[in-house]
Amino acid sequence: MSHATSPDTPRASAPEPLLRAVEVRQHFPVRRGFFKPTAYVKAVNGVSFEIAEGETFGLVGESGCGKSTLGRTLLRLVEPTDGACFYRGENIFEKSPSEFARFRRELQMVFQDPYSSLNPKMRVGDILEEAMKIHGIGTRRTRTDRVIELLETVGLSSEHYFRFPHEFSGGQRQRIGLARALSLSPKVVICDETVSALDVSIQAQVLNLMKRIRREFDLSYLFISHDLGVVKYISDRIGVMYLGNLVEVATAEELFESPKHPYTQALISALPKTNPRTKKERIKLTGEVPSPLSPPSGCCFHTRCPHATEICRTTVPASRTISDTHKVACHLYEGRA
């Protein structure tokens, strides 16, 4: 297994960030037959990054790049294969299930599918109360008050307390999902394609709400999405994933103003133009994303990269520092490794 592939290794002098993922790996075994050795889908292959307090870190990449698996792995919804994740300096991957419960209160998740993530047989009030009950927070009375307060926070009202999920539209369900995540007063919320299934006008409402909540609750988001426009809009910093690897990390402006990694460049150039009169040169990628069962040797992108040379085929690129806030894993760039 290759090491030091991720561009966002923290500097020793920096203060401990709120959340710090170090070389996180998630490999799923695939049995191919009785006598064949077990193969592994390397869904997340050594990803390191950090999220500061109050910061939104966007994670972009195309389907199958491992961004959702990474989010789920950080919350141990699937147990990690390797690596560490430090929350306020403590490695949550090493905690026993009972110890971890304490951290789960502070690390919450909102899912993509507003239809399957809410129990259709439960009333909205009970859905929102459930997590507080499990964690033994408050009394029945205070929990009910809190639920009503949460409903109002996300733009619903107390009259929705006794309703069932099917009575709500997609956008309202995502508001309920947000309210549920907020019920335990978390510090970090992982949003996995939270607005992707929504129509444009509803998406804008939910994005504005998420920004307001971040301010009011002093939250950090890990915002996972395939939509570059949305990620650029909501994120402070952005990481680009390809085939289980984080290939570039930069502030939102830097990433879009001067993308360094050839994959990031291709991704940005593939965005539909915003005006029919502008002429746009597109970087055309050939071929398909390789299988994570047998990722290419060397740089994971070399099979599709227009600039690939011999070294890309053989050696995994180390992370290069372009600036204090911009790192890229690509052989094209010099700079401090």
Added chain:
Amino acid sequence: MSASPIIDIRNLRTHFHTEKGRVTAVDDVSFHVGRNEVLGVVGESGCGKSVTSEAIMQLLNPEITDFEGEILFDGENLLALDEARLARIRGNDISMIFQDTTSSLNPLYTVGDQIIEALQAHGRQSRQEAARTALEMVKATGIPSPEKRLSEYPHELSGGMRQRIMIAMALVCRPRLLIADEPTTALDVTTQAQILDLIMQMKAELDMAVVFITHDIGVVAEICDRVAVMYLGQVIEDSTVESLFDAPLHPYTRGLMQAMPTIESDPAEDLYTIRGRVPSLFDVPTGCRFAERCPYATGKCRAEAPTLEAATDGHKVRCWHWKAIAAGEMTESEAELQAG
């Protein structure tokens, strides 16, 4: 437009009989598509854009659907044709591709067999000839190692590749009109760009017209010549792409364009929002259908329904106040600017 349009929809209405009563999903829709033209049909879920395209293809269950109006394909009213004539037009002259490629392909047959079937259903080609044509078509879509792919099953292909197969299958009879219903919505941006390129290349080669249904106004800017914006079963704006992007006239179109975060949006500002949500088709407002969400709405808007009127050459809009709004004489009321 010099030549007659390939498809000319006139005052189309579709009524569905449902358990909850009758709904009119498409209400007085008129638009036309010129030969070799790409028309974008834009709108959010439930605006009737897919129902309109299914009406063109006559894919709606006739037992629960009533139609009014005309759909003239090359001068022939599709709504008045018998099933035999329709079957010849469908797939042969008009083809369709869909968003969901998994459910559009039969999982039990190889993709090659499915393309050959499409050919044999419409032509009198022998199986060998059909196999040759299928291979040529799949080659033209740019799939690597096409011979091998033809003998594979749908589950062995990626989403982008399946959409290429769908396109090959739709175009193998060289139709004159392709209806593309959100064909790139489920795809990643880089794959989307490839598929859009492919559709445009095939359009030029086969000299066909395209109706491109999408919710993504960016895709419209990329490939369309003209756009029809739909809201709650009606066309509310119909324009050339340039004119629409230079100066959208309908408040809904303006809202839609501003609500979408792009890489040019300012992260410090809240996104523009259209308040409320699309009303139910069971409870269509009298007057302008957008009035209750519109920041410019007046009493007149709530009482009387506007018609689609010509604003400028090649730009139509369904709004009482488009002139005043365009001239900046009307401003949005404060309440509407509120977020969330």
